[in-house]
Amino acid sequence: MNTALTIGSQEPGLLTRFGRTLASLPVSYTAAAPDSVPQVMLISGEGEWARRGADAIERGCAAVIIVDPGMTSAEQIVELADLAERNGSIVECVERYAGDSTLLQHRRDLTQHLVAVSAIILTQIGDFQNPASAALDMVRTLRALGQTVAIDKLWTTAHSVGIRGTSGTTLIEGLATAGTVAVGQRIQALGFGRTLSMTLHGDGSARPSDIRIANMKGERKWPGVYQSADRAAWRRIVASMAVSTSPDVSGLRLFADDVTKIGRL
Amino acid sequence: MSAGRPLGVGFLGAGPVVQTIHLPTLARMPDLLVPVSVMDVNADLSEAVAGRVGASHTTSLETILADPSVDVVAVCSPQQFHAAQVVAAMRAGKRAILCEKPFATSADEASQIAKASADTGVPVIVGTMHVFDPAWIAVRRAWGDFPAKVRSVRSSIVLPMNDRFEDWSTEVVGRPAMDFEMPGEMTPELIRQMFDGLILGLAVHDLPLIRTFLPDYAELEVLSARQLAPFGYMVGGRAGDCAIQLVGTMHGHGEPYWELEAVAEDEVLSIRFTPSFVHAGSAVATIINRDSGARQFGPYDHNGYESEWRALHTAALGDRRDIPDPSALIADLAFVLDVAAKATASAIGDLP
Numbered sequence: 001m002n003t004a005l006t007i008g009s010q011e012p013g014l015l016t017r018f019g020r021t022l023a024s025l026p027v028s029y030t031a032a033a034p035d036s037v038p039q040v041m042l043i044s045g046e047g048e049w050a051r052r053g054a055d056a057i058e059r060g061c062a063a064v065i066i067v068d069p070g071m072t073s074a075e076q077i078v079e080l081a082d083l084a085e086r087n088g089s090i091v092e093c094v095e096r097y098a099g100d101s102t103l104l105q106h107r108r109d110l111t112q113h114l115v116a117v118s119a120i121i122l123t124q125i126g127d128f129q130n131p132a133s134a135a136l137d138m139v140r141t142l143r144a145l146g147q148t149v150a151i152d153k154l155w156t157t158a159h160s161v162g163i164r165g166t167s168g169t170t171l172i173e174g175l176a177t178a179g180t181v182a183v184g185q186r187i188q189a190l191g192f193g194r195t196l197s198m199t200l201h202g203d204g205s206a207r208p209s210d211i212r213i214a215n216m217k218g219e220r221k222w223p224g225v226y227q228s229a230d231r232a233a234w235r236r237i238v239a240s241m242a243v244s245t246s247p248d249v250s251g252l253r254l255f256a257d258d259v260t261k262i263g264r265l
Numbered sequence: 266m267s268a269g270r271p272l273g274v275g276f277l278g279a280g281p282v283v284q285t286i287h288l289p290t291l292a293r294m295p296d297l298l299v300p301v302s303v304m305d306v307n308a309d310l311s312e313a314v315a316g317r318v319g320a321s322h323t324t325s326l327e328t329i330l331a332d333p334s335v336d337v338v339a340v341c342s343p344q345q346f347h348a349a350q351v352v353a354a355m356r357a358g359k360r361a362i363l364c365e366k367p368f369a370t371s372a373d374e375a376s377q378i379a380k381a382s383a384d385t386g387v388p389v390i391v392g393t394m395h396v397f398d399p400a401w402i403a404v405r406r407a408w409g410d411f412p413a414k415v416r417s418v419r420s421s422i423v424l425p426m427n428d429r430f431e432d433w434s435t436e437v438v439g440r441p442a443m444d445f446e447m448p449g450e451m452t453p454e455l456i457r458q459m460f461d462g463l464i465l466g467l468a469v470h471d472l473p474l475i476r477t478f479l480p481d482y483a484e485l486e487v488l489s490a491r492q493l494a495p496f497g498y499m500v501g502g503r504a505g506d507c508a509i510q511l512v513g514t515m516h517g518h519g520e521p522y523w524e525l526e527a528v529a530e531d532e533v534l535s536i537r538f539t540p541s542f543v544h545a546g547s548a549v550a551t552i553i554n555r556d557s558g559a560r561q562f563g564p565y566d567h568n569g570y571e572s573e574w575r576a577l578h579t580a581a582l583g584d585r586r587d588i589p590d591p592s593a594l595i596a597d598l599a600f601v602l603d604v605a606a607k608a609t610a611s612a613i614g615d616l617p
Contacts, residue, residue, distance in 0.1 A: 119493050121512055123419055125528055155488045155501075159416040159530070160508035162501045164489040171491055173499045175510045177417040181555050182533040188421065190493065192517045195423060214520035 004030040005063075005241065007234075008038030010052060014067055017204060018042060021230045028238045037061060040237055045069035045093075046129065050076035053091060054083050063090035063237050067230070069255065070133040074263060077256035081249040090240045090247045092233045093255065096202035097124075097185045098140035099229035102209040103200060106222050110196065111146035113213060117170060117191035120147070124176035126183040126202060131161035132262050134176035138163060139258045141185060141200070142172065149258075154265040204228055272360065272581055273301035275335035277326065277350050278342040279314040280305075280441065281427070282365060285434035285542045286392075287339060288318055290570045297578045298337065304329045310439040326350065330357035337581055340364040344465065348374035355387040361581035362389040363573065366469045367601055368594065375595045382591050388580040390588045391597070394569030395525075395538060395548070396473050397576060401569075403562040404534065404550040405477075411552070414529035415478040415507055420471040422513040423522040430521075430542040451616065457609045460490065463498040464605035467513040470541075471525055472604060473597040478527050481505025482600050490608035491615075500608050511604070531555040544568060 007029045009018045022029055032038030041056040043049055045068040053064045054076070084091045093099065103110070114120070122141065128134035135154055142149045147167035155162045163174040183203060189196035199210040208224025240247065274291065276283050283303070291298050300318045305311035308324050315322035323329055329338070330353060338354040340347050340362065348369040354362050355378075368391045369375040382389055395401055431437050464472075476482050481504045489501040497514025523538040531554065538548040547565040554560075576587035589597075 119497075119499060119512075119514070121421070121499065121510070123510065123526070125533070153489055155503065157416070157503045157508045158506045160503075162488065162503075162508055162510070164491075164501060171493065171499060173489065173491075173501055173510065173512070175417060175419065175501065175508055177508065177528045179416065179528050179530050179533065181531060181553050182528075182535070188423070188512075188522070190423060190497075190512075190514055190516065192495065194518060195516060195520060195522065197522070215518050219520050 004028055005040050005238065006030055006032035006036065006038045007040040007042065008032040009042040010056065011044045014042050014044060017067070017230055021228065021234055024231050025234055025238075029234065039063065040065060042067055048072055048076060050080040054080045057083055057087055057089045061089070063092065063241065065233055065237065066091065066093045068096055069093050070129050071136055071259060071262065074256040074259040077252060077259060081252040081256070084247055084249050084252070088247060090237055091249060091252050092237050093251070094229050094233040095140055095144075096204065096229055097137055097200045098144040099233060100200045100202070100209050101225040101227040101229060101232045102211055102222070103141075103144060103198065104232065105225045106211060107144065107146070110211070113194060113196055114145060114147065114170070114189055116194060117189040117196065119171040119173070119190045120145075120167070121188045121190070122174035122185060124174070124185045125179040125181070126176075127180070128176060128178060131156045134161045135163050135174070135262050135265075136258060137185070138174040138176060139262060140255070141187065142167065143254060143258060145187075147172070149261070151261050151265060154262070204230060206231070271295060271297055271299045272336040272578060273334040274298050274337045274339055275302040275304065275329045275332060276300065277304050277329065277338060277340045277346075279303050279307070279310045280341065280439065281431050281437050281542075283339070283341045284314055284437050285431045286570050287341065287574075288314075289434055289544055290574055293567075293571060294574065294578075298574060301334045302329050302332055307439060313438050326353065330354060330359070336360045337577065338362050340368075344370055348378055351378050351389060352381040355381040355385045355389070358385075359387060361577050362387060363392055363577050364389060365392045367391070367465050367598060369598055370465070372599060372602065375598045379591050379595055388577075388585055388588055389591065389594070390573060390577055390580070391594055392573060393470060393473050393597070394541075394573060395470055396569065396589070397572035398538070398548045398569035399565040399567065399572060400536065400548040400550040400563030401474065402572070403565075404536070404552055407560065407562070408534065408552060411527075411529060411532055411534065412478050413480070414532065415527045416530065417508040417510070417528045418475050418478045419510040419524075419526045420468065420475060420512065421522060421524045421526075422467055422470070424515055424540055425519055425521060426515055426517070427542065429519065430540045434542045434544060453613045453616070456612045456616075459492055460498065460605050460609040460612065463492070463496075463513065464608060465601060468498065468500075468511055468604065469601050472601050474525060475509065476597060476600045479504045479507055479509075481507070483603075485509075485600070485603055485607060487604070487607035487611045490611040492612070498608070500604065502607070539568065544570070
């Protein structure tokens with residue numbers, strides 16, 4: 001009996017990623033026939049992705065995967081969350097940094113350590129759609145690390161965007177620069193008794209990110225997870241669809257909050 | 266003077282910097298430079314430190330300046346005395362001056378030094394060891410037009426307390442007490458004092474290097490400046506089209522992280538420095554180009570402390586090719602003071 005979920009892609013640009021991930025999950029997924037409505041739809045995170053996600057659900061998809069979601073209308077994200085909740089549909093986001101598999105694997109421990117730091121500094125190199133999306137990438141990583149960030153300043157140059165804020169009493173500083181070399185996001189969390197260092201590649205590959213903690217015992221590297229953010233998101237869909245409880249859209253609502261924060265600046 | 270005789274060095278100040286940095290460095294080049302005199306207002310300290318190297322000791326600036334065996338003066342006193350002592354040493358006819366950073370605390374003092382250097386012809390260098398680090402020098406020679414392409418530059422200095430590294434360099438005597446209490450209520454004057462201390466004491470190490478990537482450094486805008494407890498800073502801003510992030514702090518565990526990074530569209534420079542005080546070779550500089558891949562410079566067997574003393578020795582003998590022009594030192598200082606002043610203003614602006 002074939003119990004695989006059918007999956008399709010809205011945009012041709014996602015096909016390479018689609019094929020790579022599909023090949024790594026041949027039991028759980030099968031490509032949908034061209035003229036059918038897939039159970040799971042991949043949607044590019046550019047432009048009005050929330051509206052396109054809602055369209056897919058209304059056409060009958062049981063789940064949607066938003067790939068690299070960027071800045072869009074916060075109201076549309078909330079509408080997508082409302083719709084998913086009403087329909088019992090699942091919405092998963094593939095975020096290249098915030099969805100990093102190694103980060104998510106150690107999120108609970110990292111969050112506990114971050115209670116004891118006084119500052120978190122992010123630096124990011126890579127392409128970005130616009131300054132706001134780069135700022136959003138940084139805020140989303142902080143969200144994944146359990147930080148509820150209040151951003152009070154955002155500034156730009158021709159090729160960079162800086163953010164400043166707080167998370168409780170923790171100071172937050174971020175700088176993203178458009179570039180094509182040494183691409184990724186680096187996070188350094190500074191406390192008197194410990195320093196956490198994270199290097200997130202964000203390249204869609206299964207290359208594990210590097211997470212280290214230094215304290216009085218020395219510097220220790222945490223085990224890496226050799227799984228792309230895409231594959232991890234597809235697996236979360238499988239796990240969610242295997243249970244009959246209502247979908248949790250709280251993450252989507254928090255995404256809308258983060259978009260609103262950046263949009264205000 | 267005989268070309269074969271090592272130059273005599275007189276030290277103004279006998280604190281940890283002299284004990285941990287300069288005396289161990291000079292011990293590696295006895296054919297070039299030898300300590301001959303140590304001056305400190307603490308007579309016991311100057312005697313103890315001088316005694317280690319067979320030098321004379323004094324509590325008098327005038328005595329050391331009048332000593333004909335002192336060819337070169339190293340100004341390692343508290344920073345508020347630097348400018349006056351540098352000028353006095355030049356006017357006393359010394360052959361070269363090394364001044365610890367910062368070499369002045371105002372543009373007016375810097376001008377006095379420049380004038381004295383022009384009047385007397387005495388070369389001066391500032392002890393910004395990273396400017397003299399062999400890895401920095403090597404990557405500068407190799408990077409072509411990289412500085413003109415830089416879009417952002419970041420300095421991150423995250424270090425354990427100094428005593429850890431001082432103790433690995435030498436046996437320190439007369440160490441001053443360190444006290445990093447954060448004040449309960451910030452006032453504009455406290456903020457100014459803190460940022461002056463943080464920028465002129467810690468960020469100053471890398472600001473001359475950062476200025477290399479900022480053609481519009483005079484247009485610096487500091488957009489965020491905050492203190493880190495118990496001792497540190499986070500400064501963000503821009504100069505023209507280049508973004509800047511400066512972070513410096515000290516912590517209670519053992520791992521040092523001292524990095525400088527400059528990012529262009531197709532190339533990234535990353536430098537990892539050793540902590541201050543230790544004598545463990547140079548930094549490692551890596552420049553990664555999208556097309557040609559990575560090139561690494563270092564680690565070399567000596568550090569910037571040794572390079573700066575060798576450059577000073579050469580300059581004292583009349584060859585100034587390896588030392589910065591005084592105008593560059595003045596521009597470096599102006600940039601440091603500008604960062605401190607604008608960080609202070611930004612932080613004061615954040616007061617409720």
